[in-house]
Amino acid sequence: MATPAEQSQPTTPPSRVSARVGGISESATLAVDSKAKALRAAGRPVIGFGAGEPDFPTPAPIVEAAAAACSDPRNHRYSPAAGLPELREAIAKKTLRDSGVTVEPSRVLVTNGGKQAVYQAFATLLDPGDEVLLPAPYWTTYPEAITLAGAAPVVVPTDDSTGFLASVEQLEAARTPRTKVLLFNSPSNPTGAVYPPEQVKAIGEWALRHGIWVVTDEIYEHLVYGEARHSSILAEVPELAETCVVLNGVAKTYAMTGWRVGWMIGPQDVIKAATNLQSHLSSNVANVSQRAALEAVSGPLDAVAEMRAAFDRRRRTIVRMLSEIPGVTCPEPQGAFYAYPSVRELLGKEIRGVRPRTSTELAELVLDQAEVAVVPGEAFGTPGYFRLSYALGDEDLAEGVGRMAELLREAR
Template identity: 70%
Template sequence: MSAARISQRISAIAESATLAVDAKAKALKAAGRPVIGFGAGEPDFPTPGYIVQAAIEAASQPKYHRYSPAGGLPELKQAIADKTFRDSGYQAAASQVLVTNGGKQAVYNTFATLLDPGDEVIVPTPFWTTYPEAIRLAGGVPVEVFAGPEQGYLVTVDQLEAALTERTKILLFVSPSNPTGAVYSPEQVREIGQWAASKGLWVVTDEIYEHLTYDGVPFTSIATAVPELGDKVVILNGVAKTYAMTGWRVGWMIGPADVIKAATNLQSHATSNVSNIPQVAALAAVSGPLTAVDEMKVAFDRRRKAIVAGLNAIDGVDCPTPKGAFYVYADVRALLGKEFPSANGPVRPATSAELAALILDEVEVAVVPGEAFGPSGYLRLSYALGDDDLATGVGRLQDFLGKAK
């Protein structure tokens, strides 16, 4: 019998649902269709000019035309350590930083470095679509712990305790959250961190939305709030969201020196160094002011309020107000099984995936279904798009979803 063409390991990976939705929306737009895309978590602002200028100047310097250390430019690693202490109070040396090709590589490197086959990772759910795939690729087992809108999409220690087994090695902790925008209070962060420390677990914390909180809600780094975790914590972060640099592909992981050394060894074979020009741009970003994100937050906050109000005006949609990031996570379970008009006659979507497909086909609005992040019955919408597009898109949703019978 002939061997399979594609390995089981890679065949088991699902395509990134958020990128798939965004790609389809952009393809339809390129074909001249008036699609409104709520799919990708991508600020619609340009990268600040001083960051772009740093990259332009770096491109003319021959030293950046050559290989550089696989773990990152030394000056960038130091700047990331300094920025982390400035923003969250967590102290790390430059040797504890690995610069990666975007946040996704930091996620994969971390799980590949920490997990052995069969090790379990507790994953608060709804989760960002890449986490469980990266865990599985590393041989681990994601264990989903679901928190619905009734509890603000925030898991409790009791839920985490119920998911704990002798194979549990890591707790994944994300606040502010993608996809829900939920933010844990300082008290909740400490309680969860102390629980993880008492169980001897590693904590992997993704802090890429640290600067995007609203209504006076503070960001709390679990690494700083719970010193009892000691050297069993890894921080993931990057410049993509804070500085509108999604396409520049610069992220990082911060952790114990031995873990960073091992992850750097992995990266030395996988990709070598991150492109030097974006590294210099990232250096300008993390060393500079937070003026850009402060300006973006004003727009995000305005859009946040508008999209929540617009979605909650639709019968059958329940959209909690997010406290962070730039997403809303709307509960549409009440709409499933209802009858909607379509070009091919009445349709009764049974899942949020079917509902999202119907919305794109009928009113050309791209949203991401809950299946990408956990259970069916929800839609994620990014409000990191222009005000006019947001208003148009929400208006189309109101008109179409309001026809449910």
């Protein structure tokens, strides 16, 4: 029986949300994009560099394939949880064509976008206590998916002095007996860094030597510029086939972010387990979207080449304009569609009566005073930087960077 003193003690009400889900942070990139859209809806002329989303419409043949699929009764019913057999086969053929990697269709799982593939890969591979080597800067979703699986992200920091590329020596220094997975992303979000083939091979051989799984996100594989070339880690080190999961999707390559089709490629047992998970989580991906993806991955890459040429032009423009701002250093990205300039020299300086101490505070000032939305480096594990997507129209790009430049030149 409780004593009177114990009875008088205040009690803490139980949380209404589980600690597991309550610990998840909001996607910083989507939050910035949402805020920019809300401000525009309120009448403010905000230009958003936040979302990693091509501004092009989905190519017409893909849309036409989806429209035709709507009238086909086959697509009005459940389909296999792992994906339409013809789409899995087409993804296997596309992987050979684009990456030089031979995979069986049975090793392909079609997911609701690349983000679901990320979550399912980590949920399938990781147990509590496992560690994942996570080179930073990293995409905002990676650490959340790792943590949700009960594992721990071990950040391996990189910076602009090395082109944001992690070395084998850095990875080895971070390795512990609990290291199970290396997250590898090239071309990179948020930096646009592209690992050269010899470094990809060295990292793959290191992972193989130590029995470390590689989860490689290759969704920007077709968006490389100049002399840079995308090199799949499985193509460089085929012996990784039984300890590697490849993540990809149609969103970036074919301007299909809203269609929500991604995929995992991996060992038979991993794909079977992930399929079991998906069968309870979401079942099959929407059949109309799968039919659209089938047309995308089976068709020519002409539209992709046109989009890449536009991105390349914008890439050169944004690097030039950012580099002209005193206190801003902008490495030239080799892939994806992001610039990742350092704004460290501006922190602590006075700009219109404010002294921002962090890149988050500086981003807030830029949004308030210049009406330009950017994502601060804190979201990617590297404070002191901005991420700007150049997947927006040429006029908006020039206007937005111009406004930001005008504001930042006032720094004293």
